[in-house]
Amino acid sequence: MSFELASCLLTMFVLAGIGTPIGYSIILAAVVYLGFAGLDIALAGEKILQGLYKSFVLLAVPLFIVAANIMNAGTISERLLNFCVAAVGRFRGGLGHVNVVASLIFSGMSGSAVADAAGIGKIIIEMMTKEGRYSRGYAAAITAASATIGPIIPPSIPMVLYALVSNTSIGALFLAGILPGLVMGAVLMAMNSYLSTKRGFAMEEPVPLRQLPRHTANAFPALLMPVILLYGIYGGVTTPTEAAAVAAFYALVLAGLFYRALSFRALYGVLVESARSSAAVGLVIGGALILNFIVISENIPGMMAEALVGLEVHPLLFLLGVNLLILLLGCILDATTIILVIVPLFIPTCKELGIDLVHFGVLVVVNSMIGLITPPYGILLFVINAVTGIPLREIISEIWAFLAVLVVALLLMIFVPEIVLWLPRMFGYLG
Template identity: 45%
Template structure:
C-alpha cells in the first residue's frame, strides 16, 4: 500500500469516526489521495462525470424517487390503505397485517424504505395506537420491519445503484427481487398472526359484502403501476430507465388529473424533495465511483480478489462469510458505506469465484436492509422513532422477532439461489 493510500485510509477512518456525511467523506478522501499521490484532482472529477453520464441507469434513480414523492403527496396511499384494510384487516393482528401488505404494494411503486416508513407507515402507526389497540413500540416495529421490503420488490433504488457498480442487468435484478420480497412479507404476516393470538391483538371488523370489490376498483390505478412497469420492461416496450419516466408520468396522471387529490403546489413540493434526495444519492454514487477508481489504481481490488480466491471456499461458504462480515459492519455503519465502498470493492473477487452477480445483489441488499433495523445503528428505527415520537429502545426490542425472521429469509435465499434466479432465468 502506497503512502498516499495510507494517508487516505487514515483520513477516511477519522472522518467516519466523527460521523461526517459519507458522500463528502468519500469525495474528500479521494482529494486527499490525489494530492498525496500527485494525481490531478480535476481529472478525477472528469472521470466521475463521464462515468455517470455514460451509464443511463442512473437517470432512473431520480425518476423513481420523484414517483414515490408524487404518490405520497397525491393521496394515493389513502386508496391503497383502504384496499389493504378490506383485504386483510379482519385477519389476526389486523392493522399489523395491513401495515405489511401496504408495504408490499407500496414497494412496487417507490423502491425506497424511507418513503414507505415516513409516508403510509406513519399513518398506520397512528391507527394502531388509537385506543391503545397495539403497544406504540410494536406499531413502530412492524412499520420498520415491513419497510425493508421496499428495496427488494421492484422497482428498487438500491438495486439500481448496485446495477451501476456491478454492470448487472437492471431487468434481471428487478425480477430477482419479486420472490424474496413476497417471501419476506409472508413470513412477517405469519409472525404477526402468531403474536396476535399470543398477545391478544385485536382484529378489524370483517368488511361488508362488496367492500373489497369497491376498494379494489378505487385503488386499481395505483395497483396497476407495477404491472405496467414490469410488463413494459419485460415485453421490450421500454427500458428500465424509460419505465422510471413512465412511472413518474403515471403518478402525475393519477394524482393531479384523475383523482384531483394533488395541487400543483404539492407537485412542486414533491419535485423539490425529489431533487434534494436525488442530490444526496448522486453525491454517494460519485464518491463511490471515485473511491473505487482509487482502489483499482492502488490494486486494492486486485488484492481482495486474490485473497478471496486463495480462501478456496465453496460459493455457499463464501456468501456466508460475506453475510457475517456485513452483519458485523451493519452494527456500526450505515448502509451507505457498505453499498458504495465495500460492495464495489468485493464484487470483482466474488464474480471471479463464481458468484452470480444478480443473486449476490439481492441477498446483499436484503442484508443491508436488515442492518437498518438492527441495533445499535438501526437507522430506520431512529427515523421512525423520531417521526412517531416513540423511544427507540422499546422499538428495538419489539423488532427482534422480525429481525430473526428476516435473517431466516436471507439464509434461505442464499442457500437456495433458485428462489432468486428462477424468474430472471425464466425471462431470459
C-alpha cells in the same frame, strides 16, 4: 497497504466518525489520496463527470424518488391502505398484516424503504395505536421491518446502484427481487400472527365482503403501476431508466388528474424534496466513483480475488462470510454506501468463484435492508422515530423478533438460490 491508501481511509473514517455526511467524507478522503499520490486533484472531478455521463441508468434514481414522493403527497397511500384493511384486516393481528401487505404493494411503486416508512408508516401506526389496540413500539417495529421490503420488489433504487457497480442486468435484478420480497412478507406476517395470538391483540371489525370491490376499484389504478413498469421493461417497450420516467409520469397523472389530490403548491414541494434527496444520493455516488478509481489503482480487487481463490474458499462459505460482514456494516453504514463502496470489492471474487451476480446482488440488497432496522444505527428506526415521535427504546425493544425472521429469510435465499433465480431464468436469464 500503501501510505496514500491508509491516509485516504483514515481521513474517511475520521470525518464520518465526527458526523460529516458520508458523501463529503468520501470525496475529501479521495482528494487526500490524490494529493499524497502526486496526482492532479482535478482528477476527482473528472472521474465524477465521466462516471455520471457514462451511466444513463443513474437517471432512474431521481425519477423513482419523484414517483415515490408524488405517491406520498397524493391520496394514493391512503387508498392502498383502505384496500389492504378490507382484504386482510379481518384476521388475528389484522392491522399488522395490513402493514406488511401495504408495504408489499407500495414497494412496487417507490423503490425506497425510507419513502415506504415515511409515506404509509405514519398513517398505519396511528391506525394500530388508536384506542391502545397495539403498543406504540410494536406498531413502529413492524412498520420499520415491513418497509425493508420496499427496495426488494421492483422498482428498486439500491438494485439500480448495484447494477451500476456490477454491470448486471437491471431487468434480471428486478425480476429476481419479486420472490424474495414475498418471502420476507410471509415471514413477517407469520411472526405477526404468532405475537398477536400470544399477546391477545384485539381483532378488527371485518370489512363486509360486499365493500371489497369498491375498495379494490379505488386502489386499482395505483395497483397497476408495478404491472406497467414490469411490462414496459420485459415487454421490450422501455429501458429501466425510461420505465422510471413512466413511473413518475404515471404517478403525476394519477395523483394530479385522476384522483385530483395534488395541487401545484404540493407538486412544487414534491420536486424540491426530490431534488434534495437525489442530490444526497448523488454525492455518495460521486464519492464512490472516485473511491472505485482509487481501489482499482491500488489493485485491491485483484489482490482479494487472488488471496481467496488461493485458499480455495467454497462459494457458499464466501457468501456466508460476506453477508455476515454486510450485516455488521449495516449497523453503522447506510445501504447506498455499502453498495457503492464495499460491494465492488467482492465482485471480482464472485466471478472467480462462479457465484451468480444477480443472486449475489439480491442478497446484498436484502442484507443492506436488514441493516436499516439493525440497532444502533438503523436509519429506518430513526425515520419512524422522527415522523411519529415514538421513543427509540420502545421501537428497539420490539424490533428483534422481526429482525430474526428476516435473517432466517436471508439464510433461506443463500442456501436455496432458486428463490432468487427462478423468475429471471423463466424469462431467459442465463447467468
